[in-house]
Amino acid sequence: MKVLGLETSCDETGIAIYDTEKGLLTHKIYTQIAQHAEYGGVVPELASRDHVRKTLPLIDEVLADANLKKSDLDAVAYTSGPGLVGALMAGATIGRSMAYALGIPALGVHHMEGHLLAPMLEEKQPKMPFIALLVSGGHTQLVRVDAIGQYKLLGQSLDDAAGEAFDKAAKMIGLPYPGGPYIAKLAQDGNPDAGIKFPRPMTDRPGLDFSFSGLKTAFLTAVHDALDRDAFNDQFQADIALAFEQAIVDTLVIKCRRALEQEGLKQLIIAGGVSANKRLQSQLEIQLAKINSSVFYARPEFCTDNGAMIAYAGAQRLLAGQHSPLNLSIRARWPLADLPDINEEI
Numbered sequence: 097m098k099v100l101g102l103e104t105s106c107d108e109t110g111i112a113i114y115d116t117e118k119g120l121l122t123h124k125i126y127t128q129i130a131q132h133a134e135y136g137g138v139v140p141e142l143a144s145r146d147h148v149r150k151t152l153p154l155i156d157e158v159l160a161d162a163n164l165k166k167s168d169l170d171a172v173a174y175t176s177g178p179g180l181v182g183a184l185m186a187g188a189t190i191g192r193s194m195a196y197a198l199g200i201p202a203l204g205v206h207h208m209e210g211h212l213l214a215p216m217l218e219e220k221q222p223k224m225p226f227i228a229l230l231v232s233g234g235h236t237q238l239v240r241v242d243a244i245g246q247y248k249l250l251g252q253s254l255d256d257a258a259g260e261a262f263d264k265a266a267k268m269i270g271l272p273y274p275g276g277p278y279i280a281k282l283a284q285d286g287n288p289d290a291g292i293k294f295p296r297p298m299t300d301r302p303g304l305d306f307s308f309s310g311l312k313t314a315f316l317t318a319v320h321d322a323l324d325r326d327a328f329n330d331q332f333q334a335d336i337a338l339a340f341e342q343a344i345v346d347t348l349v350i351k352c353r354r355a356l357e358q359e360g361l362k363q364l365i366i367a368g369g370v371s372a373n374k375r376l377q378s379q380l381e382i383q384l385a386k387i388n389s390s391v392f393y394a395r396p397e398f399c400t401d402n403g404a405m406i407a408y409a410g411a412q413r414l415l416a417g418q419h420s421p422l423n424l425s426i427r428a429r430w431p432l433a434d435l436p437d438i439n440e441e442i
């Protein structure tokens with residue numbers, strides 16, 4: 097079965113074709129980052145307009161790339177939430193209409209289920225049950241995964257998501273949006289002994305929830321302090337980037353380890369934009385080896401938003417006989433735990 101996947105929940109138009117026999121055939125991503133850059137964040141109305149403009153041409157491109165015609169497709173999967181309403185509407189309308197015209201099933205996919213299953217597109221795959229750390233621009237959640245659609249929320253951020261904290265800190269020192277990768281790059285030149293200390297929020301008490309907003313305030317205080325001392329130079333920026341990255345990574349690692357131990361599981365997957373962070377990946381590899389556990393993640397372009405994860409997640413549910421009705425329903429807010437089990441009738 098060949099499934100066309102459309103991702104349009106935020107500022108990336110991601111289109112892919114996943115073949116349930118041959119695997120991923122092709123994928124393309126068009127990012128709107130440049131359009132939103134001057135505003136320092138995503139402007140919803142601009143995002144929707146751009147998805148409307150880019151989705152159809154990109155569908156033609158992936159079809160040509162895979163040497164397929166529209167009539168070769170067996171189903172269409174599109175992101176139906178959570179995300180920006182207008183952006184979701186663009187992808188859902190195109191996906192739904194195309195499926196109707198071709199007489200094939202369509203399925204609305206949960207964006208975070210897409211992220212969660214992205215590591216399954218790689219050669220090294222975990223086997224369920226496992227723990228998933230979803231770390232993106234809008235989410236920081238620890239989830240126990242027993243099967244597709246059997247998700248138990250173990251903990252989540254009470255305020256900012258980890259990616260959001262990266263982005264806000266980056267903005268404070270004048271780095272472009274989205275700031276996570278820029279902080280990570282700056283941190284490479286940081287000195288770990290520079291003496292900048294940040295807390296590891298909520299790690300000294302039991303539980304699996306997170307809080308990153310205090311860390312952001314600590315970052316701002318340290319920046320002001322350096323400005324007052326006339327010490328806000330290139331080396332300081334690298335040092336503070338490293339200290340901040342280490343604080344977020346340590347906090348995530350401590351909670352992942354705790355979740356594995358609590359649930360008696362040995363496999364962790366990390367997914368969403370922040371899972372592309374090299375320090376997070378390597379620290380988890382080192383720390384989980386100590387408890388005989390392992391970590392799985394997708395290649396960098398499948399950590400951030402992409403169409404491949406939507407095509408894959410959609411394909412799994414379509415294979416199980418699930419599909420969405422003809423009327424369009426998108427959900428800007430949508431808890432992952434509300435999803436049906438893969439074997440449930442919907």
Ligand code: ATP
Binds near residue numbers: 368399
């Ligand atoms: P959500 O998936 O919660 O709706 P989103 O789709 O906006 O949010 P993603 O596209 O999955 O989020 O991820 C983007 C986030 O990942 C941004 O906050 C970005 O700064 C962060 N990010 C990307 N690469 C890195 C990196 N190497 N290190 C740290 N953060 C990163």
Ligand code: MG
Binds near residue numbers: 107
């Ligand atoms: Mg994005």
Ligand code: FE
Binds near residue numbers: 207401
């Ligand atoms: Fe995302």
